[in-house]
Amino acid sequence: MHIHALDSYCPGTSPVHRLDPRVKLLLTGLFILTAALLPEREWGAFGVMEGLVLLTTLLSRVGLLRVQRRSAVALPFALAAVTAVFATPGRVLWTVPFLGGTLSITESGVVRFLSILARSYLSIQAAVLLAATTPFPDLLWGMRALRLPRPLVAIVGFLYRYLFVLADEARRMLQAREARSAAPDGRGGGTVAWRARVTGSMAGILFLRSYERSERIYMAMLARGYDGTVRTLSPPSLRPTDWIVGALVGGVLGLILLWGRM
Amino acid sequence: MLFSTLHPAPILMHIPDGFLSPMVALVGWVIAAVGVGLALWRSREALGERQIPLMGVLAAFIFAAQMLNFTVAGGTSGHLIGGALAAILLGPWAGILTMTTVVAVQAILFQDGGLLVMGANITNMAIVACLVGYGVYRGVRLLAGERRWGLLAGGFAAAWTSVVVAAVACAVELGFSGTSPIGIALPAMAGVHALIGIGEGLITLGALALISVARPDLVEMGRAKAAGGFRWTLVGLAVALALTLLSPLASPYPDGLERVAENLGFIEAAQEAPYTVIPDYTFPGLSNEALATIAAGVVGTIIVFGLAVGLASLYRRRRAAEA
Numbered sequence A: 001m002h003i004h005a006l007d008s009y010c011p012g013t014s015p016v017h018r019l020d021p022r023v024k025l026l027l028t029g030l031f032i033l034t035a036a037l038l039p040e041r042e043w044g045a046f047g048v049m050e051g052l053v054l055l056t057t058l059l060s061r062v063g064l065l066r067v068q069r070r071s072a073v074a075l076p077f078a079l080a081a082v083t084a085v086f087a088t089p090g091r092v093l094w095t096v097p098f099l100g101g102t103l104s105i106t107e108s109g110v111v112r113f114l115s116i117l118a119r120s121y122l123s124i125q126a127a128v129l130l131a132a133t134t135p136f137p138d139l140l141w142g143m144r145a146l147r148l149p150r151p152l153v154a155i156v157g158f159l160y161r162y163l164f165v166l167a168d169e170a171r172r173m174l175q176a177r178e179a180r181s182a183a184p185d186g187r188g189g190g191t192v193a194w195r196a197r198v199t200g201s202m203a204g205i206l207f208l209r210s211y212e213r214s215e216r217i218y219m220a221m222l223a224r225g226y227d228g229t230v231r232t233l234s235p236p237s238l239r240p241t242d243w244i245v246g247a248l249v250g251g252v253l254g255l256i257l258l259w260g261r262m
Numbered sequence B: 001m002l003f004s005t006l007h008p009a010p011i012l013m014h015i016p017d018g019f020l021s022p023m024v025a026l027v028g029w030v031i032a033a034v035g036v037g038l039a040l041w042r043s044r045e046a047l048g049e050r051q052i053p054l055m056g057v058l059a060a061f062i063f064a065a066q067m068l069n070f071t072v073a074g075g076t077s078g079h080l081i082g083g084a085l086a087a088i089l090l091g092p093w094a095g096i097l098t099m100t101t102v103v104a105v106q107a108i109l110f111q112d113g114g115l116l117v118m119g120a121n122i123t124n125m126a127i128v129a130c131l132v133g134y135g136v137y138r139g140v141r142l143l144a145g146e147r148r149w150g151l152l153a154g155g156f157a158a159a160w161t162s163v164v165v166a167a168v169a170c171a172v173e174l175g176f177s178g179t180s181p182i183g184i185a186l187p188a189m190a191g192v193h194a195l196i197g198i199g200e201g202l203i204t205l206g207a208l209a210l211i212s213v214a215r216p217d218l219v220e221m222g223r224a225k226a227a228g229g230f231r232w233t234l235v236g237l238a239v240a241l242a243l244t245l246l247s248p249l250a251s252p253y254p255d256g257l258e259r260v261a262e263n264l265g266f267i268e269a270a271q272e273a274p275y276t277v278i279p280d281y282t283f284p285g286l287s288n289e290a291l292a293t294i295a296a297g298v299v300g301t302i303i304v305f306g307l308a309v310g311l312a313s314l315y316r317r318r319r320a321a322e323a
Helices: A021-037 A043-060 A064-081 A107-133 A136-145 A150-180 A192-223 A240-261 B022-046 B051-065 B083-090 B092-110 B118-144 B148-177 B182-214 B216-225 B229-249 B255-264 B267-272 B288-322
Strands: A092-098 A101-106 B069-071 B077-079
Touching: A021 A043, A021 A107, A021 A136, A021 A240, A021 B022, A043 A064, A043 A107, A043 A240, A064 A107, A092 A107, A101 A107, A107 B092, A136 A150, A136 B092, A150 A192, A150 B022, A150 B051, A150 B092, A192 B051, A192 B069, A192 B083, A192 B182, B022 B092, B022 B118, B022 B148, B051 B083, B051 B092, B077 B182, B083 B092, B083 B118, B083 B148, B083 B182, B083 B216, B092 B118, B118 B148, B118 B229, B148 B182, B148 B229, B182 B216
Parallel strands: none
Antiparallel strands: A092 A101, B069 B077
């Protein structure tokens, strides 16, 4: 398996794919901001937003299941919010025995926890959708057009270009280690400190290889006339459809926020 | 799952969207913008067009190095986050830029960490981790002089501290957001990451040991780039202490933990715990007790500061006498 399978872009020609990356970036940001600004227990507004995500997913034809599966990534973090269930003062719903005492679950605690989950899940679905329908280079120039610092965007560009090369390299090193260290019962051999040192050496080797690779890349770029500036084609101007979709979705998000906060 | 190949263990430090309040997310962005802006400005001064491909490839290295892991026990594994290693090898400013792009790509491409809260994640994993890690590293190297153990001990201590302090920053943000009471989030995050930090420290140490033998010039590279090591130690110290001072303020629902503790029947124990120094304090008005805590923190800072300055000047005088 090549690490390229990890790239979250899902090629397609749907209307969502064809929307201008700048508009998509802005709308995704606006969507997540709306979710963050909605007060707790606005289940109706959260529901409408979920509908918006599902509709866009259907339009984009990247697959409902695919988006849901990738969105599950953030769920382990919910553990960090679980304490809100007990720690928020309010009307007590249940008391559960815990470590010899009792913990009381409050109504406002449960509401807080569920609201955090709803906001989080809505946001991550939007982010998954953005990455699935926009090739990364398009996202890069979208960021550039939105006036992010040029050197930062250039570094992100190189990071993306070599990420899969180096991740493949790391994977090969892990595979080689597996092959060298036979462990019939599934445990690793040696002491933990020894295993850690071996892994540290692998990280060191990976660093040296990356560093030397960057030297070769720099030489090759110099040979091709690199002078420190990364030149890109100037971004095409926004089509009328981009304006209309941007204004429409932005307006709907504004209305949702207005409705939720009233 | 495909995803797990890039992250052998979930790094609990990537905050997803929805877990921070808009206000905390905004503050995170402001700190991130200032830190990254400063780093951009300083790196532009120090290096030319050579730097962009170098930092891009090395950011990809940090990304790939996070895949390297080793089994500890019971299905858990140690792995690298990389903030301290980046700061040591590239210098603090380039380290901040590298880690910032890593955090950004993780959020955009792999949805590992949110977009709106990316400012907070950059603050924790790039700015706080690099500054504190580099400060500790410089401090240890200063004490060790030219001896080799300074590199190794400095690398380990820097990696461990950077992970723990970044986790504390994460807990403070969760506390301010009302997502998790600081009294629970802080000990939990710091405790878990005190263990994770050992793995981070050991891998960083191993990597530095190998690089210092194979390409000693590269380990000294980050050194030459930032003269005035002692200043960096002070910067790292200041960041860590700022977090310490913030943590008692970080709970909009301070009675939450107290209530839990009361229900569990160990309210006395909870009150003796260091993290409930201000039991009846209401946000955002400062009570006298809060002021007292901060005053105590400031006094503590000055004492630690004085000790550090004294140690360093003692060391310098001895070196001067030797020379």
